Amino acid sequence: MRRTPPPWALGGLGLAGLVLVLEATPRVGLVDRRYLPPFSAMVEALAGQAGTAEFWRSLLETLRGWALGLGIAMVAGVVLGLVIGGVPVARTATTSTIEFLRPIPSVALIPLAVLLFGTDLRSTLLIVVYATFWQVLVQVLYGVRDVDPVARETARSYRFRPLTQVRTVLWPTALPYVLTGFRLGAAVALILEITGELVIGSPGLGRQIAEAQNSGAVPAMYALVIVVGLIGVAVNAAARATERRALRWHPSIRREIPA
Amino acid sequence: MNALRKGVQLLGLPVLLIALWWVATVNSDNFFWPPLSEIAGTFRETWFTGRFTADVLPSVGRLLAGYGLALVLGVGLGVAIGSLPVLRAVLEPVLEFFRAIPPPVLVPVLMLFAGIGTTMKILVIVSGCVWPILLNTVEGVRAVDEVLRDTARCYRLGRRARLLRLVLPGASPQICAGARQGLSVGIILMVISEMFAAGNGLGFTVVQFQRTFAVPQMWTGIILLGLIGVLLSLIFRVAEARLLSWRNE
Numbered sequence: 084m085r086r087t088p089p090p091w092a093l094g095g096l097g098l099a100g101l102v103l104v105l106e107a108t109p110r111v112g113l114v115d116r117r118y119l120p121p122f123s124a125m126v127e128a129l130a131g132q133a134g135t136a137e138f139w140r141s142l143l144e145t146l147r148g149w150a151l152g153l154g155i156a157m158v159a160g161v162v163l164g165l166v167i168g169g170v171p172v173a174r175t176a177t178t179s180t181i182e183f184l185r186p187i188p189s190v191a192l193i194p195l196a197v198l199l200f201g202t203d204l205r206s207t208l209l210i211v212v213y214a215t216f217w218q219v220l221v222q223v224l225y226g227v228r229d230v231d232p233v234a235r236e237t238a239r240s241y242r243f244r245p246l247t248q249v250r251t252v253l254w255p256t257a258l259p260y261v262l263t264g265f266r267l268g269a270a271v272a273l274i275l276e277i278t279g280e281l282v283i284g285s286p287g288l289g290r291q292i293a294e295a296q297n298s299g300a301v302p303a304m305y306a307l308v309i310v311v312g313l314i315g316v317a318v319n320a321a322a323r324a325t326e327r328r329a330l331r332w333h334p335s336i337r338r339e340i341p342a
Numbered sequence: 343m344n345a346l347r348k349g350v351q352l353l354g355l356p357v358l359l360i361a362l363w364w365v366a367t368v369n370s371d372n373f374f375w376p377p378l379s380e381i382a383g384t385f386r387e388t389w390f391t392g393r394f395t396a397d398v399l400p401s402v403g404r405l406l407a408g409y410g411l412a413l414v415l416g417v418g419l420g421v422a423i424g425s426l427p428v429l430r431a432v433l434e435p436v437l438e439f440f441r442a443i444p445p446p447v448l449v450p451v452l453m454l455f456a457g458i459g460t461t462m463k464i465l466v467i468v469s470g471c472v473w474p475i476l477l478n479t480v481e482g483v484r485a486v487d488e489v490l491r492d493t494a495r496c497y498r499l500g501r502r503a504r505l506l507r508l509v510l511p512g513a514s515p516q517i518c519a520g521a522r523q524g525l526s527v528g529i530i531l532m533v534i535s536e537m538f539a540a541g542n543g544l545g546f547t548v549v550q551f552q553r554t555f556a557v558p559q560m561w562t563g564i565i566l567l568g569l570i571g572v573l574l575s576l577i578f579r580v581a582e583a584r585l586l587s588w589r590n591e
Contacts, residue, residue, distance in 0.1 A: 093431035101436050118454040180355045186526065186575035190533045190545075191567035194552035194560050198374055274444040278530070281446055282537050289447070296450035308447050315442025 120302045125309065128302035132310075138291070145276060145287035145314070148204060152211030153265075153272040160216050160268075161261060164223025165253060174224070185221065189214035189275060190282075197283055204286065207279030215272045219264035226260025227253060262329055266322040273318050277311055288314075374557060381561045388562045393547065401544040402570065404460060405532040408467025412524055416472045417517060420479025421509060430480060441477055445470030445527055446534045458539035463532070470531045471524035478520025482513030515589065518582045525578055529571055544570075 105122040108114050120128075132138040167173045189210050196206040230253060238248045280289025288311055295304035364378045389398065423430050448469050449462075456462035486509055494508050510517075536545030548563035 090431045090434070093428065094435040097432040097434070097436045098439075100432070114455075175351045176355050179352045180359065183356065183572055186571040187568035188526070188529045188533060188571045190530050190537075191548070191564045191571070193533075193537065194548050195374075195564060198552055198555075198557070198560070270442075274446070274530075277444040278446040278534060281449070282534060292447055292450060296453070301454065304450060308443060308451060311447055312439050312443035315444060316439060319438075319442055 124302040125305045129306035149276045156215035160219025168227025185217045202284045207285040211275045215268040218268040222260045222264030226257030262326040269322040408464045412471035416475030424480040424483025441473040463535040474523035475520040482516025486512035
């Protein structure tokens with residue numbers, strides 16, 4: 084059998100190909116340079132951006148908004164999920180409401196947010212928290228449902244106090260689901276953070292993109308889009324790494340490590 | 343008795359919440375939180391006197407067109423990429439990158455190419471929906487049972503039969519998972535693309551209400567968007583259940 088090159092080499096080839104296409108198509112005139120500048124122009128614009136204080140401030144504002152929104156949604160989602168999931172009556176009573184509220188697109192709240200908070204940071208935060216909260220809550224509810232009834236009954240027979248039951252039975256079972264919720268939520272929070280900045284105009288990279296587009300600074304706009312994409316890649320990678328680290332003890336992760 | 347109990351479980355909390363909203367705002371003179379009775383009263387007149395065909399239908403039409411295109415593209419490319427390991431290895435980092443770009447930033451980019459018309463909006467929806475569908479299809483195709491694959495080969499199933507009887511059904515649960523993610527991204531993009539630049543559509547109208555401080559009308563818009571989201575996810579769930587009904591263990 085023919086040997087294939089290692090995956091990282093092939094992946095590098097793919098990325099190099101993308102860069103080549105981005106560089107070549109505007110240069111040979113396949114697309115208008117005004118719409119798609121060559122890759123080198125984007126890099127140049129990125130270097131120009133990196134020299135401004137505004138870029139770094141925006142980057143920081145985006146990351147702060149993302150982290151804050153994700154944090155609030157995580158705490159609210161986990162606490163409410165454990166409470167609702169742990170009390171059978173609450174679970175049956177809330178199912179229909181959750182199923183109804185969850186698919187409401189968070190962007191529907193943009194007008195309300197603008198009306199209430201203007202172009203303030205809080206407008207975007209409201210949308211980020213709303214969207215992320217459902218991701219986390221639903222995962223936690225799945226997790227709590229997954230608790231082994233025997234373990235639950237055992238804990239009850241030994242008269243574990245409610246908080247001890249949560250700590251020793253509920254939490255370890257739900258943790259993988261919590262982390263899945265964290266991973267999904269991290270990506271959703273970033274999408275809505277950028278969306279809010281772009282549409283509402285709260286401070287951050289999204290607003291910089293809108294401004295670059297309005298002022299016709301096309302290479303800078305592409306440069307910022309690339310930066311946002313890289314943040315997305317980093318967020319995904321970091322969330323996955325967190326998941327692996329927190330679940331080192333869990334069979335699903337341990338199985339992946341070759342003996 | 344049992345049905346009654348089920349009904350209470352299903353409707354109890356929603357009814358309670360709506361009642362709470364109603365009571366809490368009944369005498370509200372807060373500008374931002376008009377009485378729910380007023381919102382409900384303006385709903386009909388706001389949406390069913392011409393706006394339904396002028397704004398709602400075009401929006402939903404664009405969403406369905408974009409989503410349909412994304413499904414075809416995503417599944418088609420996904421099957422191709424998933425069946426060719428070398429191609430997959432080459433494209434994986436590129437696809438990861440495109441998936442990680444928050445889809446709404448594509449609105450300003452695509453506006454450059456396609457202006458602000460219907461084409462742009464459909465393109466935005468396609469280019470946002472396609473990634474979750476594509477990547478899930480790739481994963482699904484890759485995870486098709488090895489033994490089944492070999493069996494199909496032993497029986498010398500043709501390409502077409504292999505695709506229709508083995509690869510697509512085998513990958514369908516994953517494809518559905520991707521399609522569901524794609525749908526919620528699509529709804530977001532439908533609204534966003536219209537908020538940016540449009541002359542009609544749901545997102546445009548709701549923002550218009552907000553800018554002119556027509557608060558009760560704005561609330562009806564938010565509620566309508568919510569209802570559309572719920573309805574689409576219901577339809578999706580029914581379709582998914584039919585498509586995957588063979589899978590019941």
